[in-house]
Amino acid sequence: MEFRTFVFYFLAAILVFASLRVVTLRNPVHAALHLVLAFFSASGIWVLLQAEFLAIALILVYVGAVMVLFLFVVMLLDIDLDRLREGFWSYLPLGSIVALLVVAEMGLVLISRYWGVLESEVPQAEAGYSNVQAVGRLLFTEYVYPFELASVVLLVGIVAAVALTLRGKRKSKSVSPSQQVFVKAKDRLRIVQMPAEKGD
Amino acid sequence: MTLAEMQFVVPKLGIASAEIFVLAMACLILIGDLFAKDRDRTITYVLTQLTLLGAAVVSVTGSGAEEVSYTFSNMFVADRMGDLLKFLVYISVIAVLSYSRAYVLDRPEMAKGEFYVLCLFATLGMMVMISASHFLTVYIGIELLSLSLYAMVAMNRNSVAATEAAMKYFVLGALASGLLLYGMSMLYGATGTLEIPAFAERLFKGAGYDGIIVSFGLVFLIAGIAFKLGVVPFHMWIPDVYHGAPTAVTLFIASAPKLAAFAVVIRVLVNGLILFSHDWQMMLIIMSVLSMAVGNFAAIAQTNIKRMLAYSAISHMGFMLLGMGTGVIMGDPSFIISAYSSSMFYVVTYVLASLGAFGTILLLSRAGFEADEISDFAGLNKRNSWYAAIMMTMMFSMAGIPFFVGFFAKLSVLQAAVAGGHLWLALVAVFFSLIGAFYYLRVVKVMYFDPPASAEPIEATMDVKLLLSANGLAVALIGILPNGLMMLCTESLADSIVF
Incomplete structure (x- = not known):
């Protein structure tokens, strides 16, 4: 067995195992962590296919951002397993x-054989060819205009989210020391005159 | 091509200077607004207006390119139609912001810096749409505009109607974007390019593409564009969004985006797919007749003036499509300039009238009170005869009564339809316009012959008075002398239509 094939089966086995655990585990946090493992193995398989850009994007976007968000949601929400x-x-x-x-x-x-997946050849890239570099070069030269505009669309998304959800400053419970020093007894203390009770 | 062979040519940035300026200013205003102390956001407002004015100056003086020029690897095109439409977009956004200033100040939920920043980003989206010569930039421009609009519609969070309108707009808008993208992917699959001029070239060469796939993609493309224009059967969102959105945002949606959508129709259908005009003209004509029917009949039943104007917008967009659908006659494209320029004239004049009509609604609204029922206009003549006269001008123009600008717009579109051999279409359009005249004239009747609803004087700042008066006079004067604007539309279109 070639080493490549060995690595593929190794990663594929972990991927299948992790995916199965995602749906069978009772603890949602553990399930989410297994999903992270599944993503890692899948990106390893992509590296084997010489698709480094996709592999890096999968880790950065899904593991780095989406799964972290997922974990936060899972941890913050009180999920009732029986209801699920x-x-x-x-x-x-x-x-x-x-x-x-x-x-x-x-x-x-x-x-x-009619769908032709097996017949289609995987294009063999020359040595030293990096598709991260190729994608980056295209993004920053030929596609720089839509690329920049896409970032503006994201910025609008952020502005809109803030505008729609921020409900002003929350009242903080911190104490201002300068005001605290100047406090006078009559601001805080009310002296009530009461007739003295007669003791027996 | 290997990496070593790829030579990077710095794009000609000068052509896109207006876009770069607006983007830079929008980012600056976004940051500056964080440090602004005043609650009225006067600085943000003034800076936004200055940005739009600056962009207008840049687009008038800066490019002035006689010929069509491309940049950013042919994704951006600058030509005279683009310059003219962008200039009109700046002017209408300036008018929108001025008219809605008092309205926004009265509503604390809206009086935030984000309102102005989102306006600028929406304007940028429209500029991108107008200058797009690549399916990708068409799509991103539309998304930039729509995303800003969704947020602006939802901005008044205390209003259930506004939230519902935003939700509907968002869901239906996302669906329409999906249709648009699906159509574009079909066109890409058929020809292997997304660049509109190269795309048209491949269609003209004839060989090497599957015509059925192109027609198939075309259907989805038209469905997506029709949604953005708001024509039947893709009009469902228009009445709810116009009605539910804060009037300031309704004014925005009802004005400038129509100009940008028109530009997209020209760029995509005419410059890209003129070879398939037989297919898309039929679709446009069907949508046009349906829009005029549904829009005019449904508007009669409305008591809310924003809803009435929403249905009227549907019928007007239908009327505009009539000109777009009758350009190529039996495969002969020699009449397209006159047909499409009549459509362009129609859109421009509709936007003018729409600005004035919604501007008057904003003028009558106060804190905690929306003047959005037709009965709120009762006796406006007794309260202030000048504003009543302006509103009357807008209504007459929209109804197409002679010697107001809407009349000439309708006339030129009808001429195009008759020249295209569609006499029955012209008759149908006249019939529906007659029905439409009823509800416009009802507003005039309410303003002049009904007793006033309230005796409260109408207050307005000086700039709103001046702009609204100029708006009314423009509608009246262009109606008497329509040739200048017509020439401008014809000349700029003649330069921009390339195939």
Whole structure:
């Protein structure tokens, strides 16, 4: 067995194991962490296919941003597992139909000769060719105009999110020392005159 | 091509100087607004207006290019149609901001710096749409505009109607963007390029593409554009968004974006897909007739003037499409300039009238009160005869009553339809315009013959008075002397239509 093939099967086994654990684990935080592992293995497979850019993007975007957000949401929300699990049997028929369809489609693409996936050659890049460099060069030369505009679209997204959710400054409970020093007794203390009670 | 062979040529930035200026100023204002202390955001407002004025000056003096010039690897095109439409966009956004200044100040939810920054970003989106010569930039321009508009519609968070309108607009807008992208991907699949001039060239060469895939993509492309224009059957969002959005934002949506959408129609359908004009003309004509029917009939039943004007916008966009749908006659493109320039004239005059009409609604609105029912205009003549006269001018112009500018716009589109051999279409359009005249004249009747709803005097700052008066006079004067604007439209289109 070639070393490449060994690495592929190694990564694929981890990927399948991690993906299975994502849906079978009871603890949502552990499930999310297994999803991170699955992403890492998938990006390793992409590196084997010489798609470094996709591999890096997968780690940066999905592991670095999306999964961290996911973990925060999972940790901050109080998820009731029993409520999530109810209705499992009623959804099972529909779910299994969808799963069978996906398996059938994958089988068609991989096995059938009419779909031509196996015939299509993977283009062999010359040594020292970096697709990160190629993508970067295109983004910053030929596609610099839409690239910059896409960043403006993102900026608008941020501005809109802030404008729609920020409800002014929250009242803070901190104490201003300078005001505290100047406080007078009559601001805080109310002296009430009461008739003295007669002791027995 | 290997990396070593690739030579980077610095794009000609001068052509896009207006875009760069607006973007830089929008970012500066965004940061500067953080440090602004005053609650009224006067500095932000003034800077925004100055930016738009500056862009207008830049686009009048700066480029002035007689010929069509491309930059950013042919993704950006500068030509006279683009310059003219951009100039009109700046002017209408300036008018929008002035008219809505008092309205925004009365509503603390809206009186934030973000309102002005989002206005500038939306303007940038329109500029990108107008100057797009690549399907990718068409799409990004539309997204930049729409995303800013969604946020502006939702800005008044205390209003349930505004939130609902924003939600509808967002969901339907995302769907339309999906349709648009799907159509573009089909066109790319058929010809292998997204650059509009190169795309048209490949279609003309004839060989090497599948015509069915192009037609298939065209259908989705038209559905996406029709949604942005708001024509039947893609009009569902218009009445709810116009009605639910704060009137200041309704004014924005009802004015400048129509100009940008028109530019996209010219860039994509005419410059890119003229060879398939037989296919898209039929679609445009069907949508046009449906829009005029639905818009005019539904507007009669409205008591809310914003909703009425929304249906009227649908019918006007339908009327505009009539000119776009009758340009190429039996495969002969010699009449397209006159047909399309009549459509362009129609859009420009519609935007003028729409600005004035919504401007008057904003003028009558006060803190905690929206003058958006037709009955709120009762007896306006007794309260202030000048504003009543301006509103009457706008209504007459939209109805197409002779010697107001809307009449000439309708006339020239009808001429194009008749010249294209579609006499029945012209008759249908006249019939629906007659129906439309009813609800415009009802507003005039309410203003002049009904007893006043309130005796409160109408207050306005000097700049709003001047701008609104200029707006009314423009609609009246261009109606008497329409040739100048018509010439401008014809000449700029003649330069920009290349195939």
